Amino acid sequence: MSAPAQDELRRGWCPSTLRPMETGDGWLVRLHPPGARLDPTQMRRIAALARQHGNGLVEISARGNLQIRGVKPQAHPALVASLLAEQLVDEHDGQGPQRLTLVSPLAGDGAGRPLSPHPEERRRRVSKDGPDGSGASGSILRDAISKEMAPQDEGSGERIEPVDAAALAEVIEAVVRGIADLPAKTCVVVDDGGALSLDGFPADIRVQGIAGKVAIGLPGAIWLGPIEADAAADVTARLLAAFAAHHRHALQTIRRLRDLPEDALAALVAASGLPRTHAPAPRPAAKRAGLFTGHGGRFAAIIGLPFGRSDAATLDLLCAMAESFGDGDIRLSPWRGIAFRGLRRSDADALLGLGDELGLITDDDDPRLSVQACAGKPACLRAQTPTMADAALLAQAATKLLAGGLTMHVSGCVKSCAHPGPSALTLVGRDGHYDVVIDGTTRDAAFAELDLCEIMTRLQPGQDIHARLVAAGRVTGP
Structure with a gap:
């Protein structure tokens, strides 16, 4: 390479x-x-x-x-x-996803039961599998279904071990890497079903833990399973291989699993051989920063980078302190932060204290966590506004609204790199101003084009942006 x-x-x-x-x-x-x-x-x-x-x-x-x-x-x-x-x-130097899976930054910290067999063995099994579910991988799948459908001893009193989402994600990465023509943006969310919910992140496939097993989620609120966690990687690989075949013949129109025609998605579901199931129960929004209790008497500190960016000197200071503790590891958080794990309580508190001094995000109530912003002008050639600076000002101006649940996306252009999904308030850069979209994405219709000062003024109670957010049910107020 x-x-x-x-x-x-x-x-x-x-x-x-x-x-x-x-x-x-x-x-x-x-x-x-x-x-x-x-x-x-x-x-x-x-x-x-x-x-x-x-x-x-x-x-x-x-x-x-x-x-x-x-x-x-x-x-x-x-x-x-x-x-x-x-x-x-x-x-790898292929065209597919470099990193396919998205997991909680606290996954794999010692909880959960191990998976088998080794990822390389699973890859060999999937390569032998056929589209009809025959072959070794199909056997794994049939075994998983038969185990799930078999009578369960509800009175056994056995403790149900949660799914180790980090280990499962690594098996999925290994098995899927050999699939040709998989679009680079393909995403599989692997969620252990615990308190740190990943429900807010878009995905082509969701693999979610439910009472020690997993359910498979597809676009259109389709859920399959539940099945044994050991079978999830093979099922995911088969679904993605079928999706890649559709993409291969419609490169411009089928880029995500949600782009499949309804009949094609139905055929993919039928070919999986899995029964339909209900959606997992909704969970509260995840805590995105602060102190977390881990396993074995250890703790974690998740420290957010404002709008996902830091200078190298700040990172060096933070990680130098973590290095001095002599233990623990780091996972990157999809909430644009760093999870320092496996720490003593005093060490986690010290890291959070330093992060606060450095102007980083150490509290889940920090309004900057509810504002998504891309690199903006001049860092991006496409951007038409300085989104990072503007986002910081907007976070200050709308602190109360953000604390009340408002989500905001400040995009320098229509591409929506920082946040592809909808937000309560989306601002799309255009010639130094912003197109203002309520309850939508960068590609939805705007009701106004305003400069930053006008937006901050009209976000206040009694002004039209605030009123539109109230009418959309995105904020409370008069």
């Missing part, structure tokens, strides 16, 4: 370590750490590489991946060489 030739670069794709994306402040290089896991020393090294080869800015993407900004073309080969040699990234 090596750095790409100049003609391989183009804006608008999913960047990676090997194939960066050209932006307004240089190349953007996206990193996918092995197993989505780092330790503090490795994070400090990434911060140092960001200073050495980029402009010193590090971001966490909406899918929980690291990004180094401002890399000069001539510096890229040396950056790639260091990242690969030091095993800071796990990259």
